[in-house]
Amino acid sequence: MKRLTIVLAVLAVLLGLRPVAAQTTGTVSFRYAGHVVRAPLFGSRVELVPVFALLGATAKFSPAMGTWGVQLDNHMIQFSPGLRVVLADGKLAEGREAPVASPGGIAASTDFLDSMILSPLGFHLERVADGFRITPGGRRGAPLTVRATAADFSTTTTLVLTMGRPAMAHVNETRPGSVTITMEDASPQLDRATVLRSRRIRGLEPTADGLELSLAPGIGLLSWHALSDPPRVILELGPKAAPPTSAPQAAPARRPTRKGVRPIVIDPGHGGKDSGAVSGSGLEEKNLTLAVARRLARVLRRMGFAVRLTREDDETRALTDRTALANRLDALAFVSLHANASRAASVRGAETYYMSLDSASDATAAAVAKLENAAGSTARSGSELDMILWDMAQAEVLNESAQLALSIQRRLNSLLNLPDRGVKQAPFVVLTGATMPAVLVEVGFLSNPKEARRLADSAYQDQLAGALATGIAEFLRSGR
Amino acid sequence: MKGRFVLVLLALVAAAALAWWALRSGGGTAERPREAVATPSAPTPGPGQRIMLLFPGTDGLLHPELRQVALPTDVDERAMLIVNELLAGPRSGLLPAVPWQATLLDLFVDDSGIAYVDLSGPPAPLAGSNVELMVAYSIVDSVLLNCPELHSLQILMNGHEIPTLTGHLDFSRPLVLNKRFISKR
Ligand SMILES: [Zn+2]
Numbered sequence: 001m002k003r004l005t006i007v008l009a010v011l012a013v014l015l016g017l018r019p020v021a022a023q024t025t026g027t028v029s030f031r032y033a034g035h036v037v038r039a040p041l042f043g044s045r046v047e048l049v050p051v052f053a054l055l056g057a058t059a060k061f062s063p064a065m066g067t068w069g070v071q072l073d074n075h076m077i078q079f080s081p082g083l084r085v086v087l088a089d090g091k092l093a094e095g096r097e098a099p100v101a102s103p104g105g106i107a108a109s110t111d112f113l114d115s116m117i118l119s120p121l122g123f124h125l126e127r128v129a130d131g132f133r134i135t136p137g138g139r140r141g142a143p144l145t146v147r148a149t150a151a152d153f154s155t156t157t158t159l160v161l162t163m164g165r166p167a168m169a170h171v172n173e174t175r176p177g178s179v180t181i182t183m184e185d186a187s188p189q190l191d192r193a194t195v196l197r198s199r200r201i202r203g204l205e206p207t208a209d210g211l212e213l214s215l216a217p218g219i220g221l222l223s224w225h226a227l228s229d230p231p232r233v234i235l236e237l238g239p240k241a242a243p244p245t246s247a248p249q250a251a252p253a254r255r256p257t258r259k260g261v262r263p264i265v266i267d268p269g270h271g272g273k274d275s276g277a278v279s280g281s282g283l284e285e286k287n288l289t290l291a292v293a294r295r296l297a298r299v300l301r302r303m304g305f306a307v308r309l310t311r312e313d314d315e316t317r318a319l320t321d322r323t324a325l326a327n328r329l330d331a332l333a334f335v336s337l338h339a340n341a342s343r344a345a346s347v348r349g350a351e352t353y354y355m356s357l358d359s360a361s362d363a364t365a366a367a368v369a370k371l372e373n374a375a376g377s378t379a380r381s382g383s384e385l386d387m388i389l390w391d392m393a394q395a396e397v398l399n400e401s402a403q404l405a406l407s408i409q410r411r412l413n414s415l416l417n418l419p420d421r422g423v424k425q426a427p428f429v430v431l432t433g434a435t436m437p438a439v440l441v442e443v444g445f446l447s448n449p450k451e452a453r454r455l456a457d458s459a460y461q462d463q464l465a466g467a468l469a470t471g472i473a474e475f476l477r478s479g480r
Numbered sequence: 481m482k483g484r485f486v487l488v489l490l491a492l493v494a495a496a497a498l499a500w501w502a503l504r505s506g507g508g509t510a511e512r513p514r515e516a517v518a519t520p521s522a523p524t525p526g527p528g529q530r531i532m533l534l535f536p537g538t539d540g541l542l543h544p545e546l547r548q549v550a551l552p553t554d555v556d557e558r559a560m561l562i563v564n565e566l567l568a569g570p571r572s573g574l575l576p577a578v579p580w581q582a583t584l585l586d587l588f589v590d591d592s593g594i595a596y597v598d599l600s601g602p603p604a605p606l607a608g609s610n611v612e613l614m615v616a617y618s619i620v621d622s623v624l625l626n627c628p629e630l631h632s633l634q635i636l637m638n639g640h641e642i643p644t645l646t647g648h649l650d651f652s653r654p655l656v657l658n659k660r661f662i663s664k665r
Contacts, residue, residue, distance in 0.1 A: 269647070270647060274647060275607070276607050276608075276646075276647065277607035277608045278607065285607065319643075319644070319647070338609060338648070340608050340609055340610050341607050341608025341610065341611055342540045342608060342610040342611065342614075343536065343575055343579055343611060343614075344536070344537070344538035344539070344540060344575065346538050346539075347538065347539060347540035347610065353609075356658065356660075421540075424660050424661075425658075425660060426609075426613060426648075426649060426658070426660075427649065427650045427653070427655065428609075428648050428649060428650065429643065429644055429647075429648065429649070429650045429652075430648070432650060440609075440648070442609060442610075445540075445608075445610075446608075447608065
């Protein structure tokens with residue numbers, strides 16, 4: 001609370017010196033889908049509110065917070081007058097200049113409008129004779145080779161589009177059975193070797209500005225997400241009608257939002273080049289965590305929860321990408337799965353971690369100190385500031401993370417019947433910046449031969465998944 | 481959810497205001513007196529000083545080992561002595577603090593009380609969060625417990641900042657004392 005008070009006090013000071021555009025210097029036209037608006041110009045800046053109205057986006061200013069929020073479809077963009085940073089779908093981005101307060105609300109350069117607001121909303125700005133045209137999708141760009149692979153599971157199909165270079169992707173189900181995938185500043189071309197074998201996919205064809213996916217009858221786009229290293233887009237396809245849930249108590253505390261059902265994000269630790277810990281008999285942590293994650297996802301889905309894995313296969317994945325995915329999906333909870341190793345073979349048992357904010361326990365004081373030191377040299381302050389702010393984001397949910405950790409650890413203890421290694425706190429990278437209850441579970445020690453044998457057993461992996469799922473569900477249904 | 485994002489955004493607003501303030505007050509921060517690194521409570525040198533070192537035990541937790549050493553007054557020298565004592569290994573039945581033949585390449589303390597400990601890195605990748613936690617907190621806790629004028633410590637390897645050691649703990653920032661990994665028994 002102290003932190004919030006300081007922040008608000010500082011905000012009050014800031015409101016007095018917020019830059020304002022007052023003098024209109026003309027108007028400029030914006031065209032979109034056959035409609036035209038003329039927006040007032042203030043030098044190089046343009047009034048944004050008419051543009052949002054043209055797109056059919058909801059734009060709201062919160063006077064108490066001093067922030068603008070623009071919502072369209074699944075997207076939420078937040079920004080403030082006088083600040084270069086924008087929060088687009090939960091991700092911080094920094095523009096070249098800041099928007100300013102204006103008579104009509106807020107004004108910014110067309111560059112800011114294009115790159116910071118329209119682009120995350122899935123549009124781009126094109127200069128035309130008497131103004132600008134807003135076009136869905138990205139700019140026509142250089143050819144981009146895309147390799148497509150699909151895997152059929154019992155009720156869903158996962159389609160992975162691996163891109164030759166990073167490109168911002170947008171995926172939309174334009175009509176039943178048809179999904180368009182556009183990639184900004186790129187003209188996607190399918191790798192010639194691509195042969196899709198899936199009973200739920202009819203075809204995948206390049207179009208003028210992207211790819212068009214045709215699906216089998218009754219199949220639709222369930223969800224999609226983008227990942228880096230290598231850059232790719234992952235589409236989850238399946239029957240559009242929700243599968244029936246059997247038990248009546250299986251109705252979870254779903255909290256539908258504009259974005260639909262919020263998933264639980266399960267992170268199978270390590271992967272690809274990073275094997276993690278390896279047992280004496282050769283069981284690799286990356287394979288164990290994926291096996292348990294898949295089982296856990298199955299159990300949670302049976303309980304009625306939506307679930308997403310940060311990796312579906314044996315893939316290298318940056319730690320920060322894992323957290324970013326959970327943030328972007330506005331996950332209900334983030335659970336990173338690991339198996340431990342110790343130099344002492346006797347160490348065994350499970351433990352659950354949540355974030356330790358020791359290094360920024362008084363985040364505001366730390367932020368102030370950093371800024372005082374960095375006021376003259378801005379070079380290194382950006383990422384440090386981000387770190388502090390992300391710490392603060394996790395600080396907001398730290399109590400919930402602790403509850404989630406306790407709930408999981410309790411279940412693991414009763415399953416494992418081992419001395420309780422307990423709930424602990426540590427500044428783990430994968431928990432940094434998570435904006436939802438987030439924990440890291442070490443399901444056991446691969447360095448302990450007896451425990452490694454047990455972890456390798458599929459029946460035990462099922463038990464583990466059951467215990468984890470129960471712990472997670474108990475937390476989510478505890479009516480927080 | 482949205483509230484949290486708003487808080488982050490609010491913090492950004494606050495941060496910008498503070499930066500603006502600091503800039504406008506014309507280097508006022510430079511005039512602020514620095515906290516003295518050596519405090520009067522620092523131990524005086526002598527042969528009879530007892531230090532507490534923390535080594536991993538066979539339970540995956542840290543355990544204390546007490547030693548008598550001549551402790552330098554100067555904080556960097558004291559921190560250096562602690563790290564070298566740790567690297568020399570345990571004398572009881574505990575495990576080495578660092579599971580490879582590490583040498584202390586450099587150690588320096590900045591104005592704000594952060595110690596930077598530069599070690600030679602492991603010859604091969606290590607695994608397990610427990611391994612990582614034991615390396616980090618045997619060093620961090622041993623140094624900070626014996627050097628109360630320091631508030632945090634960052635471990636570098638071969639002269640470089642490292643993101644993490646085995647893929648869990650954040651090594652990219654200074655770590656503070658974390659007594660959660662010290663055995664209660
Ligand atoms: Zn791990």
